[in-house]
Amino acid sequence: MTDMSIDDYLAHGGKLTSPGNVPARYRGELLRLIASFVDSELAASAGFADTINDAPGIKSRIAAARIVLEKADHAERVLAKMAEFGVDTARYEGVHPWAARVARDADLSATRQGGDMRLSVFHYPLQGWVDAVVMNVVQGLAANVQIAEMAQVSYQPLAEVFRAIGPVEARHAELGLEGLAHIVATSEGRAAALDSLAYWRPRVAAGFGAAQSERFERLARLGLRHRTNEALQADWATALDAHLADLSLI
Amino acid sequence: MARFLPLEVTDVQKDTRDAVVVTLRPRAEDAARFAFTQGQYLTFRRDFDGEELRRSYSICAGLDDGALKVGIKRVDGGAFSTWANEELSTGDLLDAMPPMGNFHLPLDGSKGRHYLGFAGGSGITPVLSILKTILAREPKSRFTLVYANRQMSSIMFREELEDLKNIYLGRLSVLHVLETEAQDIDLFTGRIDAEKMTALFANWVDPDDVDAAFICGPEPMMLTIARSLKDNGLNEDQIKFELFASGQPGRAKHKAASTAADSGEACDATVTLDGTTRSFRMPKSGESLLDAALANNMDAPFACKAGVCSTCRAKVLEGEVEMQTNHALEDYEVRQGYVLTCQCYPLSDRIVVSYDQ
Numbered sequence: 330m331t332d333m334s335i336d337d338y339l340a341h342g343g344k345l346t347s348p349g350n351v352p353a354r355y356r357g358e359l360l361r362l363i364a365s366f367v368d369s370e371l372a373a374s375a376g377f378a379d380t381i382n383d384a385p386g387i388k389s390r391i392a393a394a395r396i397v398l399e400k401a402d403h404a405e406r407v408l409a410k411m412a413e414f415g416v417d418t419a420r421y422e423g424v425h426p427w428a429a430r431v432a433r434d435a436d437l438s439a440t441r442q443g444g445d446m447r448l449s450v451f452h453y454p455l456q457g458w459v460d461a462v463v464m465n466v467v468q469g470l471a472a473n474v475q476i477a478e479m480a481q482v483s484y485q486p487l488a489e490v491f492r493a494i495g496p497v498e499a500r501h502a503e504l505g506l507e508g509l510a511h512i513v514a515t516s517e518g519r520a521a522a523l524d525s526l527a528y529w530r531p532r533v534a535a536g537f538g539a540a541q542s543e544r545f546e547r548l549a550r551l552g553l554r555h556r557t558n559e560a561l562q563a564d565w566a567t568a569l570d571a572h573l574a575d576l577s578l579i
Numbered sequence: 580m581a582r583f584l585p586l587e588v589t590d591v592q593k594d595t596r597d598a599v600v601v602t603l604r605p606r607a608e609d610a611a612r613f614a615f616t617q618g619q620y621l622t623f624r625r626d627f628d629g630e631e632l633r634r635s636y637s638i639c640a641g642l643d644d645g646a647l648k649v650g651i652k653r654v655d656g657g658a659f660s661t662w663a664n665e666e667l668s669t670g671d672l673l674d675a676m677p678p679m680g681n682f683h684l685p686l687d688g689s690k691g692r693h694y695l696g697f698a699g700g701s702g703i704t705p706v707l708s709i710l711k712t713i714l715a716r717e718p719k720s721r722f723t724l725v726y727a728n729r730q731m732s733s734i735m736f737r738e739e740l741e742d743l744k745n746i747y748l749g750r751l752s753v754l755h756v757l758e759t760e761a762q763d764i765d766l767f768t769g770r771i772d773a774e775k776m777t778a779l780f781a782n783w784v785d786p787d788d789v790d791a792a793f794i795c796g797p798e799p800m801m802l803t804i805a806r807s808l809k810d811n812g813l814n815e816d817q818i819k820f821e822l823f824a825s826g827q828p829g830r831a832k833h834k835a836a837s838t839a840a841d842s843g844e845a846c847d848a849t850v851t852l853d854g855t856t857r858s859f860r861m862p863k864s865g866e867s868l869l870d871a872a873l874a875n876n877m878d879a880p881f882a883c884k885a886g887v888c889s890t891c892r893a894k895v896l897e898g899e900v901e902m903q904t905n906h907a908l909e910d911y912e913v914r915q916g917y918v919l920t921c922q923c924y925p926l927s928d929r930i931v932v933s934y935d936q
Contacts (some may be wrong), residue, residue, distance in 0.1 A: 338798035342805070344820045353892070353936050354853060357880030359888035364882030413679065416888055417906045423885070444884025444921070462772045485820055486681045492816060508829055544878065547853070562600045 339552045344485045348414050351484070355551050356414065359484050363411050365446040366479070368425065370404035370458060372451035373468075375427035389458075392504040396465065399464040399501065403494045409488050412443040430454035439535040448536040450529075459518065462508040463525035467533045467569060469502025474538075474565045483552025506572055514574050522578065530569075583624055583674040584609045584649070590764055598652040598701065598735050599664050600639065602793035605647070612785055617642055617794070618705040618821065621649055621675045627658050631911040634659040637704035637795075637821070638678065640738070641711030650735055652701035681820040683709060690800035691719030692790040697804050699727045699770070699796025703735050706795050711895035714747045721749075723784055727756040727771050727800065754783065763840050771800055776807035786811035795821040810907065846898075846925035852877050852932040859923065868893075868900065868932065878936060879920065886922040893920050898930030913915070 334393045335345075335352050345351050351359065412418045425445040430452060431437065437449040450468055455461040476498055480491040492566040529558040538545070538558040548554035573579045588682045590602035603621075605613040619635045634657075640648040650857035651663040667673075669685045682705050691700060694713060698706040703726060728734045734755065744751050754767065756775070761768050766778050780786050794804050799821060808818055850860045850872050861871035869891050872879040881891040900923045909915055922930070 333798040335798070338802065341609075341802050343798055344805075344822065346682065346820050346822045347620070348637065349633075350822050353894075354880075354934060357890055357892065357934060358887055361880050364888050364890060368882075410878050411888065414889060415907050415909060420906050421883065421887050422886050424883050444882060446882045479816075488679065488815070507914050 336550070339427070339483055340550055342483075342552065344483050344552075345487075346485050353548050355553075358548055358551060358553055359482075359487070360411060360414060360416075360480070361446070362482070362548075363407055363487065367404045367408045367421075368427075368445055368447040369451055370400045370407070370528075371422075371425075372447040374398075374400035374404065376430065376451060376455055377402075377461065377465070378428070380458065383458040383461065385458060389508060392508065393461075396501050396504065399497055403498065406490050406494065407487070410490060412482075423455075439538060441557050444472070450532045450536050453532060456525075458510050459521040460467060460525045460528075462505055463522055464513060464529045465505035466502060466509050466572070467526065467529045468500070468536075470496050470572070471533050471536060471565045471569070473502060474561050478554065478556055478561060481555050492547040495568070510576060513578065519578075526573070526578065534562060535567070580688065582610065583676055584612070585672045586621075586675050587671055587673040588667060588673060589646075594735050595652075597664065597733065598650060599667070600648055600650050600736075600895065601645045601663065601667065601673075603649070603675070612677045613647055615647070615678035616643075616680075616683050617708045618819075619708075620705065621647075621679040623659070624674050625659060625662070627662075627791040631914070632659050634910070637680075637682075638706040639706055639707045639820070641715060643715045644711065650701060650704040650707075652735065661878055666806065680705075680821070682793065682795070682819055684819060686713065686716045688717055689719075690717060692717065692721070693788050694720065694722045695784065695789050695792040695808075696722060696724040697727075697792065697794045697796065697800070698724065699771070699800045700729070700733070702795035702797075702821070704795075706793055707736055707739070709793055710751065711743065714743065714750055715905065723752045723754070725754045725756060725771065725872060727758070727796065729758045730760050731757060739909065754779075755771055756772060773803055773807060776804060780807070780811050786813070789813065789817075791817045793819045793820065793821075798822065843928045846927065847929045848872075848925065849897075849929075849931045850875075850877060850879075850893075851935055852879055854935065861924050867910060867921050867923075868923040868925065868930075881921055884921045886919050889919060891920045892912075892917055893932050893934045894918070894936045896931040896933055896936075898927040899924050900927075900930060900932075 372395050377393060381390055381393045381397065384393045408418050408421060433454055437452055438451050442452060455464060476491050476495045480488055480495055482488045506561050509522060540559050542558055545554055545558060570579060585607065585927055586603040588601060588607055591605045592600045615638055616726050620635045622633055622635045624631055624633045636649040636651050638648065639650045640646055651660050653664045655658045669806060696706045696710055706724065713720055740753050744753060756767055756771055758770055766775055792808050794801050801822060805818055814926060845860050845862050847858060848861050848868065848871060849856060857875060857877055859871065859875045869879055869881055879891065882888045889905045889907035895918055900918055902918050904921045905919055907919060
């Protein structure tokens with residue numbers, strides 16, 4: 330009854346349940362996925378913190394503060410899964426300067442910066458309230474698609490965390506859409522929003538990764554990925570276009 | 580960080596020919612740390628011929644049993660399980676980490692739920708903990724256990740399950756599936772396969788009536804059952820898995836020592852990743868082993884590059900390296916040859932490293 334290798338088991342959709350039954354290469358790729366999410370959340374939270382003071386009213390201040398709080402909370406919950414692999418999480422939290430940003434016109438495409446595994450989009454600086462709201466909408470809708478994908482990972486304890494935080498992350502994008510609806514009510518707001526959209530859309534798109542990816546193939550065999558980068562990106566583009574059409578932004 | 584604490588063995592009961600149930604007691608000051616959730620496991624460590632082995636075994640006690648118990652089934656060639664079955668006795672001390680694991684769902688005493696449990700062999704241990712706890716803490720809930728074993732004599736906790744059926748009359752059903760012994764009903768003989776699952780849902784259990792399912796057993800069984808549960812309308816959140824044992828190697832191997840002279844400025848590195856081995860020369864200083872592998876077009880795993888996250892862990896099979904920083908690997912992993920490649924610089928003229936072990 331036990332004549333099945335872990336590789337076969339994973340290739341057939343099997344789930345792993347604790348660090349004790351995780352093979353070496355799986356461990357490396359899993360921790361990499363976790364690090365990428367944690368770094369992105371910490372950078373997103375840190376980057377958005379300044380936005381609280383840019384918010385035009387109390388409701389928007391609360392929305393921005395809530396996003397900062399909850400993204401840090403999500404980073405902590407996912408980082409806790411790393412702790413089960415022996416990672417010193419207290420030290421990890423300080424390993425990179427999460428608020429650091431590159432110049433607005435830097436060109437990073439999708440490459441990681443050193444050991445900081447945040448998605449490259451989180452290296453770019455926000456410029457004021459409208460820019461922050463637009464970025465939150467565009468990246469927030471991408472996060473919905475990416476978290477739905479992560480909620481399927483074959484490491485069950487991690488998948489469960491992603492299923493728990495998915496609805497809260499989705500609410501962040503909704504808060505962004507509500508803010509954006511206010512912004513586009515004026516013609517200056519609409520013009521500023523269009524400028525920001527042109528800036529953020531290609532940078533968020535790059536975060537989905539290359540269309541033909543060897544890494545995807547390897548991760549798919551381990552059950553750590555399921556749908557291709559292209560399919561995820563297409564889902565995001567469809568969702569984004571629908572919302573932008575509602576706001577007459579395309 | 581993981582920490583081991585001593586547990587005193589207060590009882591060892593032979594359950595079947597190949598399995599023991601071990602009762603353990605923490606020191607008074609550690610009692611709170613060993614408070615467990617049903618379905619969790621303990622990780623033990625013990626030295627065998629100077630080499631540390633760690634093994635995880637599920638707790639088989641319910642929350643209200645007032646004791647910490649694990650079931651340990653002997654596996655062929657398994658050093659720890661054989662030792663536990665043959666030599667472990669009352670009064671011994673065992674080092675264990677506090678309970679871990681996510682094989683459980685929140686309890687709610689006001690709900691009347693129907694749970695399904697699937698256990699293969701010693702996979703019964705966490706399922707027993709769960710079903711005992713549910714029956715005690717959710718008085719309106721029911722539990723149906725489908726329990727696969729090779730033969731009658733290898734069924735762990737057989738008597739205890741019978742007793743539980745009597746205590747919780749009508750709330751616990753147990754369906755034994757025996758691989759090699761024919762029983763009256765076809766469902767009960769052979770292995771749990773897709774056909775048996777279909778029969779189960781046709782004749783015994785209404786899938787619409789099931790609130791959640793727990794599965795613990797060998798890989799093929801887990802796959803078959805999970806697929807069938809999903810086909811019958813259960814979603815991911817309703818299915819809890821615990822995979823046991825098979826990822827745990829029988830015994831760690833010693834690393835071979837290199838006898839080459841260690842005088843050069845550079846090192847011949849041989850690195851294996853995803854079954855492919857590549858050799859290259861790298862300097863002994865200035866470039867970490869990870870960076871050298873990346874520079875040679877190997878897609879080695881890494882994240883923080885600061886010796887913290889352990890994503891870049893690999894095993895040194897031959898030669899000596901120096902690890903500048905290590906905030907992730909424990910001493911026993913280092914003794915087995917594991918290194919954080921982002922912090923590693925060669926000391927010997929030749930090193931052999933694998934990311935696959």
